[in-house]
Amino acid sequence: MEGTVAVLGVGKDGQDVRERILEGIRRxxxxxxxxxxxxxxxxxxxxxxxxxxxxxPDDAPSVTEIIRMAETxxxxxxxxxFVLREACRQAMAWPQxxxxxxxxxxxxxxxxxxxxxxxxxxxxxxxxxxxELEIVESALIEDFEHAKRQIAELRxxxxxxxxxxxxxxxxxxxxxxxxxxxxxxxDRSIVAGVDKVQSAAIVQxxxxxxxxxxxxxxxxxxETEQQHRFLRACGCHCLQGFLFSRPVPPALISEMLxxxxxxxxxxxxxxxxxxxxxxxxxxxx
Numbered sequence: 001m002e003g004t005v006a007v008l009g010v011g012k013d014g015q016d017v018r019e020r021i022l023e024g025i026r027r028x029x030x031x032x033x034x035x036x037x038x039x040x041x042x043x044x045x046x047x048x049x050x051x052x053x054x055x056x057p058d059d060a061p062s063v064t065e066i067i068r069m070a071e072t073x074x075x076x077x078x079x080x081x082f083v084l085r086e087a088c089r090q091a092m093a094w095p096q097x098x099x100x101x102x103x104x105x106x107x108x109x110x111x112x113x114x115x116x117x118x119x120x121x122x123x124x125x126x127x128x129x130x131x132e133l134e135i136v137e138s139a140l141i142e143d144f145e146h147a148k149r150q151i152a153e154l155r156x157x158x159x160x161x162x163x164x165x166x167x168x169x170x171x172x173x174x175x176x177x178x179x180x181x182x183x184x185x186x187d188r189s190i191v192a193g194v195d196k197v198q199s200a201a202i203v204q205x206x207x208x209x210x211x212x213x214x215x216x217x218x219x220x221x222x223e224t225e226q227q228h229r230f231l232r233a234c235g236c237h238c239l240q241g242f243l244f245s246r247p248v249p250p251a252l253i254s255e256m257l258x259x260x261x262x263x264x265x266x267x268x269x270x271x272x273x274x275x276x277x278x279x280x281x282x283x284x285x
Contacts, residue, residue: 018073021066025082030054032086033247036256037100037218037240040232045257047098047132049240050087051247052079071106080107081116088124088131090250094257100132102164105139109146114153121157128157134164134185140175148179155180162218166206176213184210188221188241194230207234 024030034048054063061069070076084101091099107113121128133154140147140163151161162183163175167190176184186206193199203219210217219231222241231239245256 015073017069018075021070021073021075022078024054025078029056030079030082032083032090033249034099034253035240035247036245036253037238038244040236040239042228042239042244045097046238047100048091048094048253049100049134050083050102052083067104071104074106076104076106077110080104081120084117085120085124088120088126091126091130092124093250093254095130096257098130098132098160099126100134100162102134102136103139105136105142108135108139108150109142111146114150114157117154117159118157121159128159132160132162132183134162136164137166137168137175140179144174152180155182167202173209176209176215181215183216183218186217186219186236191219191221191227191231191241192223194227200230203231204234207236211235 031053032050033053034050036045037047037049038045052063052067054060054066067076067079070079080103087099087101091097103113110116117131117133118128121131135147135151154161160182161180162185163179163181164185165187166184167187175181184206186203190199190202194203207217216237217235218238218240219227219236220240222228222231222239222243224243227241228239228243248256
């Protein structure tokens with residue numbers, strides 16, 4: 001990648017920013033990494049979350065800032081379609097796991113969003129059952145009835161829908177009771193505080209409620225063995241965080257899955273993967 005760093009200059013004009021983002025997509029300046037999600041006991045990888053990355057200089061806007069600007073100027077539709085298409089295409093190499101893709105409030109607002117997702121699924125050949133769409137609470141607050149219809153259409157197409165970052169917004173019980181959801185993701189900010197009585201009680205209550213409603217629960221931001229033990233005891237189905245793996249390139253997901261399929265234990269396979277990643281990094285410097 002050396003020598004191919006892209007510069008998406010960001011000016012004051014919104015249309016100029018939009019064109020620079022679209023140019024970045026055309027020039028393949030954006031790419032994906034994936035953070036694995038494991039069964040709560042750590043025995044196997046069950047899914048990966050697609051995360052957008054950008055080959056940028058240190059003084060350029062972060063990916064988070066680029067996404068925020070794209071939501072403002074409308075480029076989020078093209079950027080979101082790029083992420084979805086790449087994730088579906090690359091996930092075809094991992095038939096044993098699902099792939100999760102984040103959906104912004106602006107994307108969900110588009111009345112043709114579900115049809116666009118269906119078209120990409122058909123184009124890439126990914127079985128719809130293997131696609132998980134993670135929707136943030138803010139997308140529901142803006143127009144609950146519209147969001148409800150969109151989610152119902154996605155479910156009709158056999159896709160999994162997860163409520164992402166649960167606990168950071170209003171976290172209304174209405175969302176869980178009325179929306180045709182499959183999964184709940186507990187936000188990392190709550191997971192980080194499970195050593196405190198209040199946060200621990202919140203996690204226990206959320207997991208119990210979700211399981212009572214037939215929802216699967218994933219906790220993200222798991223970084224310590226203490227958090228792992230607590231979340232597993234609470235009844236979380238899946239865990240995601242640096243304790244298990246940092247976001248990695250798609251080739252390393254394939255290697256991790258290959259190691260896990262063999263006689264090597266999951267923890268040892270991750271240790272071997274991390275050692276290889278470190279050696280690659282040293283070689284590239």
